[in-house]
Amino acid sequence: MFEFIFVIQTFFYNHYNFLTSMNIILASTSTIFGGEYLEYLREELIQLYKGIDEIIFVxxxxxxxxxxxxxxAKARSFFETLNIKVKGLHEFDNKTEALHNAQGYFxxxxxxxxxxxxxxxxxxxxVLKENVENGKAYLGCSAGSNIGGQNMKTTNDMPIVYPPSFECMGLVPFxxxxxxxxxxxxxxxxxETRETRIREFLTQNDLKVVGLREGNWIRRIGNTITxxxxxLTRIFEKGKEPYEIAAGSIV
Amino acid sequence: MFEFIFVIQTFFYNHYNFLTSMNIILASTSTIFGGEYLEYLREELIQLYKGIDEIIFVxxxxxxxxxxxxxxAKARSFFETLNIKVKGLHEFDNKTEALHNAQGYFxxxxxxxxxxxxxxxxxxxxVLKENVENGKAYLGCSAGSNIGGQNMKTTNDMPIVYPPSFECMGLVPFxxxxxxxxxxxxxxxxxETRETRIREFLTQNDLKVVGLREGNWIRRIGNTITxxxxxLTRIFEKGKEPYEIAAGSIV
Structure with missing residues (x-):
């Protein structure tokens, strides 16, 4: 009986956590044209990292x-202005432990x-996926946002090395x-234009793609993704014409 | 003794073949701005496919x-004007045999x-590599040129599918x-600009990269590669500033 209650409790706890606690920003870029590093995200980052005084930078x-x-050091000098300390993940001998012990990530x-x-x-x-799904704050910019998607098959980057897999964290269902x-x-x-490339992706994959112009970001709070x-943000889906959605829209 | 002579003959034959018979064009694009499909390469293609009346299109x-x-069909309608028949590799049940039996490739x-x-x-x-190294004419355009290089790590394309390897034919040593x-x-x-991307490649790989502007191509005849x-063509090498070479230059 106790065992049964424990199982039920664990289920609800995990489920509750999964449903409600994710706290994520996936941004198109770190720096908008003519701006300073992360400056355009300052107010959002104060909310994202509320109650946190140290993050790990990847x-x-x-x-x-x-x-x-x-x-x-570049990330550190910005986050100092928010009174948040930054440690580089490369500094740790045991990186898995460092991720488990962290309060948040960038x-x-x-x-x-x-x-x-x-x-x-x-x-x-x-390890990163598990911790972010359990509610630890995550900020990604550019490549750091790509890894929040289902896979990296819609990156713009040059394939300068061969990864063992293109699968990513899947923090959002697109x-x-x-x-x-x-x-x-x-x-x-x-x-090819960017639109042509994404349309080509859709010939091989049935997965929504969010085209994030510079200045835009994805915000996930619990189960709500905007x-x-x-x-405007351009959305691509298999079998549909691409369409635009305004800031604040659910995606 | 006969066996020994045969071995020596085979060695020289293969070596001779390898050294002298390659016949390759790797072009930046099939179509230059404002032009018709392959038209700007017409005179070169007459030389490349001299004595050939049928090629396989990949x-x-x-x-x-x-x-x-x-x-x-698009390739066929151009090559008809050169009296060269075109068969699509996808039409063959046994594609390996089709490649071995072909006179040339595009x-x-x-x-x-x-x-x-x-x-x-x-x-x-x-199979394609073996036949082209043994002297059968090869034309690549864009992606078809990328596979003539050592690997595909300097493509501009989006990684819409995951290949089992990035290695390519290596028809040229770059x-x-x-x-x-x-x-x-x-x-x-x-x-990132294209130059930034190629410089990033060079941080991870020590291999020359030939930046082929549209309107340019690589020509390999035997051991001579121009x-x-x-x-102008822009060349990138590890530890050097990028430099430009003129048409006709050895690369």
Missing amino acids: PFARPGGISHDDYT TGGGNTFLLVKTLHEEGLMS NLNPHYLDPNPELKHNG VEGSE | PFARPGGISHDDYT TGGGNTFLLVKTLHEEGLMS NLNPHYLDPNPELKHNG VEGSE
Whole structure:
């Protein structure tokens, strides 16, 4: 009887947690044109990380030009202004334990292939997913947002390394295309437009794609997922014409 | 003694073949802005396919919008004007045999991930490579050129499917970036430029990358590999600043 009650309690606890506690921002970019790093998200980040005084920064998308230490320092200097301390995940010998012990997370942009390869090879994708699904705050920008989708098959990045899988955390029931860019009719070039590429994805996959223009982000609070930001958001679904939704809309 | 002579003969024959008979065009695009399909390559294709009256077209890069039959018909209508018949590789039950029996090849553009996945899964990448290395004429455009490089890690395409490997035919000792595009200083957008992406590739790989602007192609005749076409070609190597070479230059 006690055992039965425990099982029921555990079920409701997990279920309740899963249904209500996710707290996520997936942003198109860290920096809008002419702005400072993360500045346009400041008010949102105060809400996201409410009650938290330290987060772990995941710098693994960065393929060069700047070290993991320097990249972490960049995030640190912004979050200091919110009184939030930042530790780089690369600093820990036991990264799994570090993720389990963290209060919240921020994954920066760079190359999605490199990020996904590193997270899978070190067994960290599932650890991060578990903690975020259990309610710990998560911010992703660009590549860090791609890994919040079902898989990385709608990234814009160059496949500079071969990941063991394209599967991601699936924190939302769709895929993202960050830095979504409208076609430029003046371009005398035969490379595919972003819209053509996403339509090609839909010939091979039946999964909604959210085209996030710069300045926009996905906000998940519990079971409610909305698009936010200064621009309309373009949605692609198999068998439908792409359509636009306004900030604040459920997606 | 006879056996020894046979071994030596075979060695020289294979070596001779390998050293001297490759006959390849890897083009940035099939169609230059304002032009007709393959028209800008007409004189080159007459040379490439000299003495050949039938080629196999590989349509597998095409992810939709146009069927393999329709895509093959498009190639066929151009090659009719050169008195060359075109068969689609998708038409054959035994595709390996079809490749071995062919006189020459043309692989069209589309999505490199889909092309590479299909060729690897059907065991055709190595068969095509073997035949082209033994001297059969090969034309690639865009994705069809990417597979002539060492691997597909410098494609511009979206990873809409997961190939079992990124390795390609290695018909040239470098990688290609077709549709190479110079940065647009007017773009108010934080997505990476093409140059940034290729520099990121070089942080993870030590392999030359040939940035092929539209209108340009790689020509391999035997052991001589040159860049050709109307534009300069941009070369990227690890530890060097990118540099430009003129049409006719050895690469």
